[in-house]
Amino acid sequence: EMDAYLSAGEQMSAALFAMAVGALGCPAVSLTGMQAGIHTDGVYGNARITGLCNQRIRQELDRGKIVVVAGFQGIDGKENITTLGRGGSDTTAVALAAFLQADICQIFTDVDGIYDRDPRRFPNAIRFERIGYEKMLDLIADGAQVLHDRSVEIARDYRIPVEVLSSFTDTPGTIVGE
16 A cells, blocks of 8 residues: 555656646656556565556557656555655656666766765866776665666666766766667
8 A cells, every 4th residue: 555655646747747837738648657568566665667568658659748757656566556766756667668668768866977975075086988788787775866776787687777866957967878
C-alpha cells in the first residue's frame, strides 16, 4: 500500500505537466508506470526494472503526442504497483531512453553537471565535461548523489549517453558515456 500511495505524487505531476504542455498547444498524454509497461521485480520500495513493453508509448508517439511517463514506479508480475526507491525517476528516464533506443537521455537537476566532489561544499570542485560509466559508478560508490547507480548501470548496459544538466542555467552539462 505504501508503494501505491507514494506513486500517486509522480502520477499527479505527470498529469499536470501533460495538461500544461497541452495548454501550450502541443498534444500530450501522461502514462503511469503500468500504462507505460514498466515491469519490475516486485521488491516494494526498491524495485528494479526488469523490462518495458513500450507498445503504448509508441502508439501515443505515432499519434503525434508528447508522452509524459510518471517515473519512480512500475508493476510487478502480479500487476501490483512497485516503486523504484532513491533515484527511481532518473532510472526510469534512462530505462525509457534505452528501450526506445534514444540517442541520449538528458537529466535536469539542481547542479550543472558531475563534479569530482560536491560543489556546494567545495568551491574548487572540478566539473567533468565527459565521464565514463565506470568512473561515474566509482563516484557514486564514494557518495556522489547526482545519479543513482542503477541508472548508470542501465545506461552502460544499453550504451545510452546520459547528459546531466542544470534546471536553472543554460550551461553545458556533463556527458556520462563511453
